[in-house]
Amino acid sequence: MKRIRRTAAGTVASTVAVAVTLTLAACGVAQPQASTELADEPVTLRVTWWGGDTRHARTQEVFDLFEEEHPNITIEPEFSDWSGYWEKLATATAGGNAPDVIQMDQVYLASYASRGSLVDLSTMPQLDTSGLEPSVLEMGKWKDALYAMPVSTTSTGLLVNTDLVEEIGVSLPDTSTWSWDQFEAWAQQFSEKSPDGTYGTSVIYNEFSLQLFARQQGDQLFSEDDIVIEPETLADYFQLALDWTKDGAAPSASITAETLTLPLDQGFFATxxxxxxxxxxxxxxxxxxxxxxxxxxxxxxxxxDEDTTKYDYYKPGMYWSVSAKSEHPAEAALLVDFMVNDAEAAKIIGTERGIPANAATLEALGDDLTPEERKAADFAEQRASHLGEAPAIVPNGASDIETILSRYLQDVMFERQTPEDAANALIAEVRSSTNAAN
Structure with missing residues (x-):
């Protein structure tokens, strides 16, 4: 892409949940309100998470194993799909009735932590964090306190349908050093040689990809409390989408808008x-x-820059957190430790929640990985030499960044705003929100 400055170096969050989250308890760093020592008497833990049937079944199997090892602890599962999860959790938290153990996401972590809703897990002796790479663990922190234990990690890459590439006959350039210009040229050529309605690529529009793009330019998306990306960097990101839709490398703006919310199996790549x-x-x-x-x-x-800058990082796929209102924080931390660090639990969970954050449990999976899971694990290992420092997590007040990003991106693709105007407007909108929250 011609406008990128050279340097030396897909799920939208619920805006309803964000609004409800803003009604949580007043700010303050939370400490456990009950004993940090394990109890001898019977204990019941409520645990909540989002996901599909496969996740529910595997999670329950892990709970069964945990209860066998700790017969005085009973686990009550609570789960839902993503769309209803955050509103339900925010309402329960605001009412002082949050589950003991909470599956947490990066876009909401600072929001919950800043309101004193979560326990600082570094104070819990039952939880061993030594198996996690430091930069991964860092992304479970807010203001230097560990409010979330990373469950899994993922890298972002380009997923290529090599069967389709071979069928059309437009080979990829050297992907180990390719530039954005080279990628765009390849995608455009692929579209031109393909049947109508088949394209080289699709527009990228999520916070993870924007974070990586900014880091490639020596920039960053967020600080601990605010959006700090340079308007020029964000404008360049928007320009990518505009260029691809106009030159045919990706579907048109109207087709992209129509297919943006399709289920995975109905999207352009899967079909x-x-x-x-x-x-x-x-x-x-x-x-x-x-x-x-x-x-x-x-x-x-x-x-x-031919992939020489250490811009990449392992992003936690999700976390486990402990409610500050839990009456049994010690047992809750013990359960989190089991789910993240126990080899047998890891074998049950597999990679359903992503590549295990604990390298030892990933190794324990061994031959149990499917060929696709092995490809994801190998890709992460290949990116290890390109990892930089962990970025700041999404700050309090910016939890709806992906909704906002998608809106401005569509404005640019439909040419309702220029990339520069959209970049300035997005930064101003998010900054207003973070200022109000902080």
Missing amino acids: GKTAAIFTPSTMITAYSAAMGGAELELVPLPTP
Whole structure:
């Protein structure tokens, strides 16, 4: 892309949940309100998470194993899909009735932590954090306190349908050093040689990809309390989408808008209408299942400097947190430790929640990994030499960043705003929200 400055160096969050979250308890760093020592008497823990049937079944199997080892602890599961999860959790938390153990996401972590709703897990002796890479553990922190234990990690890469690439006959450039210009040229050529309605790529529009793009430019998306990305960097990101939709490398603005919320198995990539998409590496398993075993490969993102800058990082796929209102924080921390660090639990969970954050439990999976899971794990290992310092998590007040980003991106693609105007407007909107929250 011509406008990128050279340097030396897909799920939308619920805005309803954000609004409810803002009604949580007053700010303050929370400490456990009950004993940090394990109890001898019977204990009941409520545990909540989002996900599908496979996740529910595997999680319950882990609970059964945990209860066998700790017969005085009974676990009451509470789960839902993503769309209703955050509103339900925010309402329960505001009412002082949050579950003991909470599956947490990065976009909401600072919001809950800043309101004293979560326990600082570094104060809990039952939880061992030594198995996690320091930069991964860092992304469970807010203001230097550990409010969330990373469960899994993922990298973002370009997922390529190599069957389709071979069928059309437009080979990829050298993906180990390719530039954004080279990628765009390849995607445009692929679209031109494909049947009508088939494209080289799709527009990227999530916080993870924007974070990586900014880091490639020596920039960053957030500080601990605010949005800090330079308007020029954000404008360049928007320009990518505009260029791709106008030159045919990706579907038009109208087609992109129509397909933005389609289920995974109905999207352009899963239906063989797009050759390559930008996605968390762990999504290779879901796409492979949806595509009937099509040959898929993960390759690095294009960069402006032949992939020499250490811009990459392992993003926690999700976390486990403990409610500050829990009457049994010690047992809750013990359960979190079991789910993250126990080898047998890891074998049950597999990679359903992503690549295990604990390298030892990943190794314990061994031959149990499917070919797609092995590709995701190998891709993460290949990116290890390109990792930089962990970025700041989404700050309090910016939990709806992906909703806002998608809105301005569509404005740019439909040419209702220029990339520069959209960049300035997005930064102003998010900054207003973070200022109000902090």
